[in-house]
Amino acid sequence: MENTEEGISPKKMPEGIQPGMENHQEETNLAPESKDPKEEATKSQEEEEEDQIDACNGTTNASTNGTTNSPTDPPTVEVTCDSCMENPRPASKSCLTCQVSYCEEHLRPHLENSKFQTHKLVEPQLDMELRTCPHHHLDLELYCTTDSRCICASCGSEGHHGHSIVPIGEARKQIEGDLQQKQKEMVKKLSAAEQAITKLQGNTESIESSVTGVRAEIEQQFSDLQAAVEDAQKSTLDVLEGEYKQALGQAESIQAHIEQRITELKKTMAQVERLPRKKNDVDFLQEYTEWRKGLVDVCLPGVYISLIDQLDTFSRIVKETTKNLCEQLTSTYSAQLKELCESEKLSIKTMVQPSSPTKRQSSEQEPVTREDFLKYASNLTFNPDSTHKFLRLTEDNRKASNTTPWQHNYPDTPDRFEHWRQVMTCESLYLGRHYFEVELTGEGAYLGLTYKSIERKGQESSSCITGNDFSWSFGGKATATRPGTATRRRRWRWASFLGSDSTWTTRRVCWPSTVWTTP
Structure with a gap:
């Protein structure tokens, strides 16, 4: 018998008309007219x-x-x-x-x-x-x-x-003019996305080149030491490699996201190019209306990565420590480099900025009602490959339940959480506004936001979606139970605003409704 007192279930948003629906263009074959x-x-x-x-x-x-x-x-x-x-x-x-x-x-x-x-x-x-x-x-x-x-x-x-x-x-003449303007904007966005990909690839090479230089400097310093230096050398290189892998992981995630946006833009452009070919006005206007309902504005980021100053600081600390603290190699290197990383003096991170903020975003009114927020709705589903062995997914991967102490024989995957009982969603949130509704049940259920590159196998707090500088969460005390057989569930409606500096601003947009249900 499964224990399902604790669970997280994203509420499904109203589904709109999806883009990409095609109607065959009508084409006539005229027979020769009779001479009667x-x-x-x-x-x-x-x-x-x-x-x-x-x-x-x-x-x-x-x-x-x-x-x-x-x-x-x-x-x-x-x-x-x-x-x-x-x-x-x-x-x-x-x-x-x-x-x-x-x-x-x-x-x-x-x-x-x-x-x-x-x-x-x-x-x-x-x-x-x-x-x-x-x-x-x-x-x-x-x-x-x-x-x-x-x-x-x-x-x-x-x-x-x-x-x-x-x-x-x-109406067709006016809409065709609007479509031409939209097409020009999409061409600009597509060009900006391709430039962002090029810049990401160049920055990746810069990361590899810079890290290679620092690695050589570290190895040169440790070559002057004997057996007592080996442990300190290993720990120092581990710190650098960890930051290096984290930076590359974030860069790859952003590149994959932008490539997805490029695909969406190309698909939308193909739809726009196909619309004016409609010979009949009614077909044209009806298909345009369906296309416009599913149109999603794509916010494209710029990319900026700075490594030189941070890596110079890394190299300087290694040199000074080698000269002054040879007798305390193991403890000193580990302590100082760890403190440096935690204080963000050594922050090998991938930063993104909007390439060209749209005027419409700045002129939009703040959403107030649920209907306003639904414009930014995100339908989320859980990723089975990341599910911890004590969690079970149901309802088309839209509900996660804690089944402790019963484990599930899931296959071992790189994305699966090994220690912390967590599960990630398949969908990612990027720059802009995002609205989602979640139902939490039980005192141990949490909801959070984090980077895709979060550690999946470790037991440290860096692997937990709470209590660190690259994730955010709420929950736990959001639900309660009362004596008897009924369980109180609370449904939360939250809006998330992701900024260009990779920060989150999240607030509850309306009071949750309390529903008493019987298991």
Whole structure:
């Protein structure tokens, strides 16, 4: 029987429309028009009606015969006749009134029978019902900027009364201008991200070069000593190697994060480049609306690493100590270098700064309500590879429970915590605002923030997500129990602000709700 009195469960945020959904671009294959005399007699009227429809939709119909799709264009989908029972033939026209597409044979009643003269014929179209108002069965010829949706004329005077409404052609023109500006901004951000990667790679080489020089100096000093120096030499090199590995680990983490952002930017750019290819305004505006809901602003960091002064200090201390304290080698080197690292005089850290803070961030109002904070929501899941053997993950890795004294036979991985009963999330938080809701149960449950490079196998406080200078946590006293069989659980809502100097500012944004539940 498992002990689940202590647990942490991130609350799942409302899911929005995710970016990356693709709609096939409509492409028409026009069959040669018949030379029937009756068809010629109605040709002028038909063309006049098509011109009116095109003026409303803001599009120009053109034959695709003789054209070749680019590698990035979606595959062509042929529109077939809805009246053919077997072996449907390619459609020649679509009737907006009937909401049906016809081949040349089944189109004849529309061309020859006077009762169909009022019907609106256009080039073959897919999913015609998506271009018609489901309530009034009229063409979607207007765009409500207030609700970000296409509407018909009747909707404009009813459910959208008082809203900002423009013709769909005008709306597309305005949105295309905004997309062009967005594309320019994305190009700048992509360039900044690539420059940051280049600078990180150069700084990594600087770290390796500088540390190599200090290592050689240390080895030269210790070469003058005999057997009594060997223990001190080992401890000193261990300190340097630890700082070196920590710096490289942080640099690799930041590089991986920026590479992920580059992938997201390229994906978003591909979506933006694909949007203007939509021939139909309704398809364009609807896909743009879906794309905009999932659009996430990407904050790109600059990179700055300074090692020279710190490493000079490291080298100077080694030299002076070697000359003055040869009889106390083991204790002196270990004590002074440890004190130096803890006082942050020797801080081989990777610092990041925003490359170009956006104006929108500075002009945004402070969030107050839960709806405001949900704009910055982060859906978190626990990483099974980091889970301690006394913890169990459930609910799709969204809940961690303490099962002491029962252990789990997890495979040994580099990310798994060996001593401290902790588990990391799969997702990382970077510069900017982040909002998350967490439910803590039991007196030993904590929630914290730390670097990915935290030590996983040690028993020291440097491996614990609390009580050191590179992590932060709260919890423990946040929950309580009362006599009986009921357990009081508290649900906390927290907002985290990650600064450019790798500092955290976190506050509770609203009082937690207390819920009594029975195990």
